Amino acid sequence: MSAITKVSGKAVTVAGNDIDTDRIIPAKFMKCVTFDDLAEGMFYDVKVNPNTGELTEHPLNDPKHAEASIIISGENFGCGSSREHAPQSIYRSGFRAIIAESFAEIFYGNSTTLGMPCVCGSAADLAALSEYIDENPTAEVTFDLEALQASYGDVTFPITMPESARSSLISGKFDPLAELMENMDKIEATAEALPYI
Amino acid sequence: MGKTLYEKVWDAHSVGTLADGRTQLFIGTHLIHEVTSPQAFGMLRDKGIKVKYPHRTFATVDHIVPTDNQASPLADPLAEKMIQEIRKNTEEFGVTYFDLASGKQGVVHIVGPEQGITQPGTTIACGDSHTATHGAFGAIAFGIGTTQVRDVLATQTMTMEKLKVRKIIVNGELRPGVYAKDVSLHIIRLLGAKGGIGYAYEYAGSTFDNFTMEERMTVCNMAIEGGARCGYVNPDQITFDYLEGRPYSPTGAEWDKAVEGWKAFASDADAEYADVVEINAADIEPTVTWGVSPDQGISIGETIPDPANAKTEADRVSFQDALDYMKLPAGAPIKGTKIDVAFLGSCTNGRLSDFREAAKYLKGHKVADGIKAIAVPGSQITAIQCEKEGIDKIFTDAGFEWRAAGCSMCLAMNPDKLIGDQICASSSNRNFKGRQGSSIGRTVLMSPVMVVAAAVKGELADAREVFNVA
Numbered sequence: 319m320s321a322i323t324k325v326s327g328k329a330v331t332v333a334g335n336d337i338d339t340d341r342i343i344p345a346k347f348m349k350c351v352t353f354d355d356l357a358e359g360m361f362y363d364v365k366v367n368p369n370t371g372e373l374t375e376h377p378l379n380d381p382k383h384a385e386a387s388i389i390i391s392g393e394n395f396g397c398g399s400s401r402e403h404a405p406q407s408i409y410r411s412g413f414r415a416i417i418a419e420s421f422a423e424i425f426y427g428n429s430t431t432l433g434m435p436c437v438c439g440s441a442a443d444l445a446a447l448s449e450y451i452d453e454n455p456t457a458e459v460t461f462d463l464e465a466l467q468a469s470y471g472d473v474t475f476p477i478t479m480p481e482s483a484r485s486s487l488i489s490g491k492f493d494p495l496a497e498l499m500e501n502m503d504k505i506e507a508t509a510e511a512l513p514y515i
Numbered sequence: 516m517g518k519t520l521y522e523k524v525w526d527a528h529s530v531g532t533l534a535d536g537r538t539q540l541f542i543g544t545h546l547i548h549e550v551t552s553p554q555a556f557g558m559l560r561d562k563g564i565k566v567k568y569p570h571r572t573f574a575t576v577d578h579i580v581p582t583d584n585q586a587s588p589l590a591d592p593l594a595e596k597m598i599q600e601i602r603k604n605t606e607e608f609g610v611t612y613f614d615l616a617s618g619k620q621g622v623v624h625i626v627g628p629e630q631g632i633t634q635p636g637t638t639i640a641c642g643d644s645h646t647a648t649h650g651a652f653g654a655i656a657f658g659i660g661t662t663q664v665r666d667v668l669a670t671q672t673m674t675m676e677k678l679k680v681r682k683i684i685v686n687g688e689l690r691p692g693v694y695a696k697d698v699s700l701h702i703i704r705l706l707g708a709k710g711g712i713g714y715a716y717e718y719a720g721s722t723f724d725n726f727t728m729e730e731r732m733t734v735c736n737m738a739i740e741g742g743a744r745c746g747y748v749n750p751d752q753i754t755f756d757y758l759e760g761r762p763y764s765p766t767g768a769e770w771d772k773a774v775e776g777w778k779a780f781a782s783d784a785d786a787e788y789a790d791v792v793e794i795n796a797a798d799i800e801p802t803v804t805w806g807v808s809p810d811q812g813i814s815i816g817e818t819i820p821d822p823a824n825a826k827t828e829a830d831r832v833s834f835q836d837a838l839d840y841m842k843l844p845a846g847a848p849i850k851g852t853k854i855d856v857a858f859l860g861s862c863t864n865g866r867l868s869d870f871r872e873a874a875k876y877l878k879g880h881k882v883a884d885g886i887k888a889i890a891v892p893g894s895q896i897t898a899i900q901c902e903k904e905g906i907d908k909i910f911t912d913a914g915f916e917w918r919a920a921g922c923s924m925c926l927a928m929n930p931d932k933l934i935g936d937q938i939c940a941s942s943s944n945r946n947f948k949g950r951q952g953s954s955i956g957r958t959v960l961m962s963p964v965m966v967v968a969a970a971v972k973g974e975l976a977d978a979r980e981v982f983n984v985a
């Protein structure tokens with residue numbers, strides 16, 4: 319695992335609050351035993367008109383955002399089901415960071431473990447970013463996790479994230495398994511002290 | 516100063532602090548199902564890692580099982596592949612698995628309590644957001660992602676950040692025709708779908724004290740719909756009575772010791788809370804959702820909100836979006852809205868008491884013409900008990916289909932799905948767009964008795980009027 323201190327890329331807006339994980343990856347795409355083929359289902363019901371089967375006019379379908387690797391959204395992004403299929407499908411579609419007003423907790427943890435930073439910005443900063451991206455789809459947006467700053471064009475604005483997530487990303491320790499396994503003695507001692515194990 | 520149950524359980528299960536400042540938390544009980552576990556077992560296999568405490572993980576199959584024809588192999592080859600995979604994984608790694616043939620299979624959050632696996636003072640994790648259900652027993656229970664399922668399998672621990680605790684006190688008696696589900700929808704409506712982010716909810720007050728375990732489970736189940744990763748009720752005699760004699764409950768002298776230990780986990784009278792909310796039970800009405808988020812709820816007697824009256828611009832936009840999707844007129848009464856489907860089941864309301872209560876009123880009535888109505892017990896044990904009591908017969912006589920145990924129409928991973936823009940009166944927990952299997956399908960959440968009232972009338976109805984509940 320390498321350290322993630324900065325993420326840069328083009329961005330696309332998925333407007334709205336409470337974008338739930340059923341939206342991100344409809345359950346019909348979860349009939350699988352690996353995460354390998356999840357990209358196809360990402361935001362499927364948003365991207366495809368259910369009545370006609372044709373692509374909708376959503377920004378995710380807009381060729382001008384084809385190279386986007388950052389998602390901009392609203393409040394409570396990733397709420398609902400705990401399915402890690404949701405961040406996996408986003409990651410496997412080429413996205414490397416999400417900025418929103420706020421995130422649901424389980425989604426947040428799943429994304430961090432994947433090495434996909436989720437950062438929060440104010441509604442006003444996000445609206446300005448979104449508007450700018452719409453007009454300048456090739457603009458580079460950068461999230462600096464050390465300085466906790468986002469930048470695009472000649473604008474910079476502050477971003478926030480829980481310190482634990484930030485430190486795990488910038489130290490490259492966002493996949494915790496190795497560290498958890500180092501503590502086997504302590505794990506066994508904890509188990510021993512619990513009456514029911 | 517005293518401690519909350521959350522703090523006591525947290526302290527007892529803390530292994531240590533990790534480099535990023537989070538806690539390494541011991542998970543006493545790990546529940547798994549077929550959808551979110553195969554990738555985790557795959558990761559273990561890739562790394563050559565064994566399951567640390569195989570006897571602390573319990574598996575079942577629920578999301579993908581058909582509720583009509585369960586003959587092997589399953590008709591859907593993808594579903595068959597998933598069931599084969601969980602059989603293989605649990606066998607290879609030595610994990611207890613309640614398969615279709617076990618007589619104990621069902622929705623994972625119904626099976627755990629039924630078997631006595633869910634116990635007070637424990638930490639419980641499952642790759643499923645409705646794990647909060649188990650908090651009804653005074654456990655700290657929460658949903659996790661698949662990578663964390665891997666972590667728990669490999670180490671029986673995971674990284675976790677401590678939550679704040681909000682105490683939600685509901686006092687008094689619920690009025691006739693008002694149920695635990697209404698309490699749940701009412702709380703979410705009041706505090707919002709994201710109001711609980713960063714919190715564990717402690718449900719307290721005389722209403723909860725008097726609730727049965729099944730009612731407590733219904734409310735804890737939907738903690739996540741209010742943004743709270745876990746919700747719990749302090750363990751008491753009702754909890755212990757429920758657990759006594761269940762297959763995995765302690766017995767004999769062990770039982771007495773366990774009960775003493777469990778009692779000590781309950782929140783102290785002088786515990787401090789980050790926040791306290793008080794609700795009067797008598798203020799709660801039979802509640803239904805009108806939108807696409809569980810906090811978009813109103814009582815059955817109210818009118819559908821008009822976006823023009825929304826408090827903020829963001830609310831106005833999301834109200835309008837919800838109404839467009841639901842195809843409901845702003846300002847009109849919600850009562851009388853025609854439905855197409857009635858679904859009674861899920862880990863929120865698929866337990867014996869839900870079917871008993873619904874059957875009590877449904878008896879002698881008929882499902883309205885043209886309505887597809889299905890009743891799906893949450894577990895095989897629930898199904899058998901209902902069948903013993905003749906509850907299945909009441910449902911089938913009324914025109915409901917009586918199905919086999921599973922998640923069914925709560926989500927779209929098995930053949931039970933809405934078609935086109937059908938609108939469903941549902942006892943499940945999520946009214947998200949597309950949740951029930953059609954990307955334009957519509958869900959209205961409500962209590963089981965309200966579901967059967969809607970089925971009988973063919974439209975959203977006040978069960979108290981339909982069944983003369985006084």
Ligand code: SF4
Pocket residue numbers: 577578622623624643645861862863921922925926943944
């Ligand atoms: S019944 Fe619904 S909410 Fe419960 S576990 Fe199954 S799919 Fe999830």
